[in-house]
Amino acid sequence: xxxxxxxxxxxxxxxxxxxxxxxxxxxxxxxxxxxxxxxxxxxxxxxxxxxxxxxxxxxxxxxxxxxxxxxxxxxxxxxxxxxxxxxxxxxxxxxxxxxxxxxxxxxxxxxxxxxxxxxxxxxxxxxxxxxxxxxxxxxxxxxxxxxxxxxxxxxxxxxxxxxxxxxxxxxxxxxxxxxxxxxxxxxxxxxxxxxxxxxxxxxxxxxxxxxxxxxxxxxxxxxxxxxxxxxxxxxxxxxxxxxxxxxxxxxxxxxxxxxxxxxxxxxxxxxxxxxxxxxxxxxxxxxxxxxxxxxxxxxxxxxxxxxxxxxxxxxxxxxxxxxxxxxxxxxxxxxxxxxxxxxxxxxxxxxxxxxxxxxxxxxxx
Amino acid sequence: xxxxxxxxxxxxxxxxxxxxxxxxxxxxxxxxxxxxxxxxxxxxxxxxxxxxxxxxxxxxxxxxxxxxxxxxxxxxxxxxxxxxxxxxxxxxxxxxxxxxxxxxxxxxxxxxxxxxxxxxxxxxxxxxxxxxxxxxxxxxxxxxxxxxxxxxxxxxxxxxxxxxxxxxxxxxxxxxxxxxxxxxxxxxxxxxxxxxxxxxxxxxxxxxxxxxxxxxxxxxxxxxxxxxxxxxxxxxxxxxxxxxxxxxxxxxxxxxxxxxxxxxxxxxxxxxxxxxxxxxxxxxxxxxxxxxxxxxxxxxxxxxxxxxxxxxxxxxxxxxxxxxxxxxxxxxxxxxxxxxxxxxxxxxxxxxxxxxxxxxxxxxx
Numbered sequence: 001x002x003x004x005x006x007x008x009x010x011x012x013x014x015x016x017x018x019x020x021x022x023x024x025x026x027x028x029x030x031x032x033x034x035x036x037x038x039x040x041x042x043x044x045x046x047x048x049x050x051x052x053x054x055x056x057x058x059x060x061x062x063x064x065x066x067x068x069x070x071x072x073x074x075x076x077x078x079x080x081x082x083x084x085x086x087x088x089x090x091x092x093x094x095x096x097x098x099x100x101x102x103x104x105x106x107x108x109x110x111x112x113x114x115x116x117x118x119x120x121x122x123x124x125x126x127x128x129x130x131x132x133x134x135x136x137x138x139x140x141x142x143x144x145x146x147x148x149x150x151x152x153x154x155x156x157x158x159x160x161x162x163x164x165x166x167x168x169x170x171x172x173x174x175x176x177x178x179x180x181x182x183x184x185x186x187x188x189x190x191x192x193x194x195x196x197x198x199x200x201x202x203x204x205x206x207x208x209x210x211x212x213x214x215x216x217x218x219x220x221x222x223x224x225x226x227x228x229x230x231x232x233x234x235x236x237x238x239x240x241x242x243x244x245x246x247x248x249x250x251x252x253x254x255x256x257x258x259x260x261x262x263x264x265x266x267x268x269x270x271x272x273x274x275x276x277x278x279x280x281x282x283x284x285x286x287x288x289x290x291x292x293x294x295x296x297x298x299x300x301x302x303x304x305x306x307x308x309x310x311x312x313x314x315x316x317x318x319x320x321x322x323x324x325x326x327x328x329x330x331x332x333x334x335x336x337x338x339x340x341x342x343x344x345x346x347x348x349x350x351x352x353x354x355x356x357x358x359x360x361x362x363x364x365x
Numbered sequence: 366x367x368x369x370x371x372x373x374x375x376x377x378x379x380x381x382x383x384x385x386x387x388x389x390x391x392x393x394x395x396x397x398x399x400x401x402x403x404x405x406x407x408x409x410x411x412x413x414x415x416x417x418x419x420x421x422x423x424x425x426x427x428x429x430x431x432x433x434x435x436x437x438x439x440x441x442x443x444x445x446x447x448x449x450x451x452x453x454x455x456x457x458x459x460x461x462x463x464x465x466x467x468x469x470x471x472x473x474x475x476x477x478x479x480x481x482x483x484x485x486x487x488x489x490x491x492x493x494x495x496x497x498x499x500x501x502x503x504x505x506x507x508x509x510x511x512x513x514x515x516x517x518x519x520x521x522x523x524x525x526x527x528x529x530x531x532x533x534x535x536x537x538x539x540x541x542x543x544x545x546x547x548x549x550x551x552x553x554x555x556x557x558x559x560x561x562x563x564x565x566x567x568x569x570x571x572x573x574x575x576x577x578x579x580x581x582x583x584x585x586x587x588x589x590x591x592x593x594x595x596x597x598x599x600x601x602x603x604x605x606x607x608x609x610x611x612x613x614x615x616x617x618x619x620x621x622x623x624x625x626x627x628x629x630x631x632x633x634x635x636x637x638x639x640x641x642x643x644x645x646x647x648x649x650x651x652x653x654x655x656x657x658x659x660x661x662x663x664x665x666x667x668x669x670x671x672x673x674x675x676x677x678x679x680x681x682x683x684x685x686x687x688x689x690x691x692x693x694x695x696x697x698x699x700x701x702x703x704x705x706x707x708x709x710x711x712x713x714x715x716x717x718x719x720x721x722x723x724x725x726x727x728x729x730x
Contacts, residue, residue, distance in 0.1 A: 024649075028649070030502075030503065030530070031501060031502030031503055031504070031528075031530070032499075032501060032502070032528055032530060032703070032704065033499075033501040033502050033528075033703060033704035033707050033708075034704050034707065034708040036708065037704070037707050037708045037709070037710050038502055039710070040504065040505060040509070042504060043502055043503070043504035043505065046504065047502065047503050047504030048502075071504075071534055071535055071536060072503050072504075072530065072532075072534060073532075073534075074532045074533045074534040074535070074566070076532060076533065076566060076567050076571075078566055078567060078568075078590075078593045078594055079532040079533075079566050079567070079593075081593060081617060082529065082530065082532070082566070082590065082593050082616050082617065083530065085617060086529065086530070086590065086593065086616030086617055087529075087616060089616070089617050089618065090615060090618060090644060090650050090651075091650060091651060092651060134397075134398075136396060136397060136398040137395075137396030137397070137398050137403055137408055137412065137413075138395065138396055138408070138412050138437050139396070139405065139407060139408035139411065139412030139436075139437075140405065140408065144405070163396075163397055163398075164447065164451065164452075165395070165396070165397060165437065165447065165448065165451070167438075167439045167441060167444040167447070168439045168441065168444075169436055169437060169438075169439040170436060170439070171436060201439070201441060201443055201444050201447070201597070202441050202443060202444070202597050203443075203569050203595070203597040203598045203600070203601040204568050204569035204570060204598060205569060205601070206441075206597070225443075225447065225451070228443045228444075228446060228447050228451065228595065228596075228597075229443055229595050229597060230568070230593065230594050230595025230597070230598055231593075232566070232567050232568040232571070232593075232594060232595070232598075233568045233569060233595055233597075233598060235568070236568040236570065250455060251447050251451030251452060251454070252446060252447065252450060252451055252454050253454065253455060279455060284389075284393070285452075285455050285456065286455075286456060286457055338397070338398060339397065339398035339399050339402070342398050342399065342402050343398075343399040343401065343402045344402070345402050345404070
């Protein structure tokens with residue numbers, strides 16, 4: 001028997017055309033050639049994509065379930081994404097909604113090394129929600145960023161991540177910024193062992209050098225944008241660095257074409273994200289509450305032995321939304337407020353503390 | 366003075382809101398925090414994105430030109446993409462339409478090593494259009510693919526590329542497929558020194574091992590999907606392998622959100638694609654003739670000393686469209702027919718020859 005990944009697509013088409021369309025997509029995402037010209041029996045049986053079901057969701061939208069042979073993925077992250085959505089990503093009317101991933105594939109990729117339990121344990125958070133903010137803006141020197149990080153730390157945050165725009169720029173080279181910020185965080189720590197997550201960028205050689213710098217600075221976690229570095233590089237880093245926690249950033253995730261719950265929740269989890277940042281509803285981006293809930297559910301759902309990924313709703317959050325967000329997500333979450341704290345200017349430590357207190361106090365009133 | 370890349374976005378919004386929206390995007394794609402909380406003068410002047418112009422294109426669509434500081438890119442491919450569209454890719458109503466790239470950035474990335482002249486010279490094509498087909502389907506053994514490649518070669522093709530779905534799978538491992546197909550192509554060559562372009566996949570380590578195999582097999586070109594391997598890995602490979610020609614594949618290019626002409630024409634050219642495959646109008650995908658023409662124009666436009674990228678229209682083409690395609694694109698093009706030839710089954714060599722003859726004969730009648 002051929003083990004298959006079931007890709008779930010949502011497609012806009014007419015009821016009359018949908019059956020042929022489903023077959024077309026099954027061919028596009030597998031052999032990409034006229035099936036009539038395939039003479040080899042094993043290719044027809046084991047390789048060509050198989051339409052498993054077609055459901056009418058109403059409003060001219062259909063859900064197609066298409067079985068794609070696991071053997072075509074080579075169990076490699078980039079090729080898996082290619083088989084799921086490579087060519088079909090170019091069609092404006094197809095959304096990759098989900099995929100049902102067989103156990104052997106889940107085992108092969110392995111998921112996160114730390115997950116929500118690991119990230120809580122590192123900062124001694126018990127069962128409560130985690131807190132996070134972002135080092136910004138671009139253009140500050142390492143010393144200036146370090147000073148800001150110290151204020152965040154004094155406010156009692158669990159995690160401080162680099163802005164995903166901080167890379168390896170002349171005004172703040174990675175090799176200078178990371179030790180400077182790490183030292184500032186360490187010396188400002190009081191009750192909470194605040195963790196700093198530097199943002200990685202570049203090709204695999206550069207990413208590895210950056211991880212070396214991270215480790216030399218005494219750190220054990222990073223921020224990374226899988227759709228920019230490439231899921232293959234992301235997954236290679238995860239497997240090769242089991243001591244490092246990976247927070248995934250959604251930059252270039254083109255969420256309008258791959259359902260956010262699948263992309264940022266399930267797929268990034270499969271490839272090893274310990275935490276996944278996503279735009280919360282009611283912020284600067286257009287995700288709906290339902291999309292956010294579905295994403296958090298994918299990140300936290302039981303999935304064989306795969307660790308949970310921490311959902312990190314963000315993107316224009318403020319401290320006054322903390323109770324509402326914790327009611328919405330529960331405490332299996334990391335709250336990330338960036339600009340909303342930085343807007344406090346000189347009162348950064350106090351604003352940070354107010355955010356941290358709101359999270360710690362929730363549910364205890 | 367701050368050197369800036371001018372990013373050109375198309376945004377759906379109301380006339381009343383567009384000015385504020387433009388500022389929001391300029392901030393999102395640069396410092397991503399409240400500008401009012403930025404006290405450092407150099408950040409405000411040199412780092413924060415600058416709205417350069419707003420034009421009403423009609424129909425509720427506006428074109429925004431936003432200057433992004435080159436210093437924020439670190440002159441690294443992934444970070445450049447991040448600055449151009451990282452977070453804004455998540456907004457469904459923003460398209461990255463184009464970017465005006467200053468000379469120092471173009472020089473830093475360098476573009477293709479071979480371009481259209483190099484690809485013509487390798488196969489002795491003079492000024493005529495180039496021909497190409499694709500090795501398919503997945504699931505064949507190396508020997509079966511090699512036999513098929515020999516038939517293509519006897520038909521007189523200039524280039525044979527792997528299907529972008531061929532990766533490093535158990536039924537056809539890269540290390541076995543590539544030497545087998547290369548040998549078959551070599552021994553079937555007659556008048557045309559047909560070139561075989563194996564499809565690369567995986568992380569940078571795997572990509573490099575594959576390039577070693579390519580070189581050992583006596584080959585000098587490859588197929589690669591920059592949006593799957595990551596533009597940083599793609600660009601690193603191009604720079605480190607000046608003897609190898611790179612054909613770019615659009616898989617996962619999410620063309621509905623980044624204008625195809627900019628993405629597959631200009632950006633892939635900047636990062637070093639010698640040839641760029643894209644879905645031709647009237648095929649299996651939804652590009653318009655205007656989008657295709659604009660893409661070919663970007664690939665071939667004068668751009669300082671940057672070599673031209675060969676436009677490779679594909680995606681469901683057939684031999685009877687050859688004259689029309691050559692009238693449309695001129696001869697600075699590589700025509701790629703995959704399934705359309707493979708549908709011929711046992712008459713593959715003859716069908717290939719008919720395609721090749723149609724290209725060679727065009728304009729000589």
